[in-house]
Amino acid sequence: MEDDFLFMTLLYDFYGALLTDKQREIFEMYYLNDYSLGEISEILDISRQGVYDALKRAEDSLEFYEEKLGLVKKHQEMMKKIEKIKECIKLIKEREKDEEILKIIEDMARELEELNP
Amino acid sequence: MEDDFLFMTLLYDFYGALLTDKQREIFEMYYLNDYSLGEISEILDISRQGVYDALKRAEDSLEFYEEKLGLVKKHQEMMKKIEKIKECIKLIKEREKDEEILKIIEDMARELEELNP
Numbered sequence: 001m002e003d004d005f006l007f008m009t010l011l012y013d014f015y016g017a018l019l020t021d022k023q024r025e026i027f028e029m030y031y032l033n034d035y036s037l038g039e040i041s042e043i044l045d046i047s048r049q050g051v052y053d054a055l056k057r058a059e060d061s062l063e064f065y066e067e068k069l070g071l072v073k074k075h076q077e078m079m080k081k082i083e084k085i086k087e088c089i090k091l092i093k094e095r096e097k098d099e100e101i102l103k104i105i106e107d108m109a110r111e112l113e114e115l116n117p
Numbered sequence: 118m119e120d121d122f123l124f125m126t127l128l129y130d131f132y133g134a135l136l137t138d139k140q141r142e143i144f145e146m147y148y149l150n151d152y153s154l155g156e157i158s159e160i161l162d163i164s165r166q167g168v169y170d171a172l173k174r175a176e177d178s179l180e181f182y183e184e185k186l187g188l189v190k191k192h193q194e195m196m197k198k199i200e201k202i203k204e205c206i207k208l209i210k211e212r213e214k215d216e217e218i219l220k221i222i223e224d225m226a227r228e229l230e231e232l233n234p
Contacts, residue, residue: 014186015186017185017186018182018185018186065135068134068135069131069132069134069135071188078232078233078234081228081229081231081232082232084224084225084228085225085228085229085232088221088222088224088225088228089225091221092218092221092222095215095217095218096215096218098212098213100212101209101212101213104205104208104209105205105209107201107205108201108202108205108206111198111201111202111205112198112202114198115195115198115199115202116195117195117234
């Protein structure tokens, strides 16, 4: 359940912009601010069922987009590769003596840090 | 116009999976297989206006998704950074003498090649 929760917030990071304003509001209250369905119902003055339905539609949309575009899966694969490249950089820095090469390695590490998949 | 054409096919690479089957079919005939609206109209037995409308809706959808998610823009920024990292690797390979480090550089280059944003 905790895993599902985390996965849902990850989907939201990638596809949240495609939800409606109302879906985003309810999603954030539930998933990011930890309100219960009952609390959201009271605060927004919608029936509990209405909150549940909106949340369910938002979740279904997010899952639909991931099924079609697979951005979260792709992101996780890229992060693994970037981690491996960082390990390579670390190994080289430990061993390298040439100041000129060390400078290039630093440039490379900086580009890699800014590579934000 | 040529630029628009290229940009549209790029959008399609990223968001084509979100179009309907019919939109994809017409989009591919027009943009990828170079059929005219009139030819598509004949082949699919739809009015020329029908073809135009479907194509327009597909283009609007692709632009909407890019506006919301910006994947093409992000991809192009990442490709620039990856190119810079590749240049760094090239520079190091030209200068490096240490066989062990060259081996690590090769591993790094391979990971980078597989980094497919």
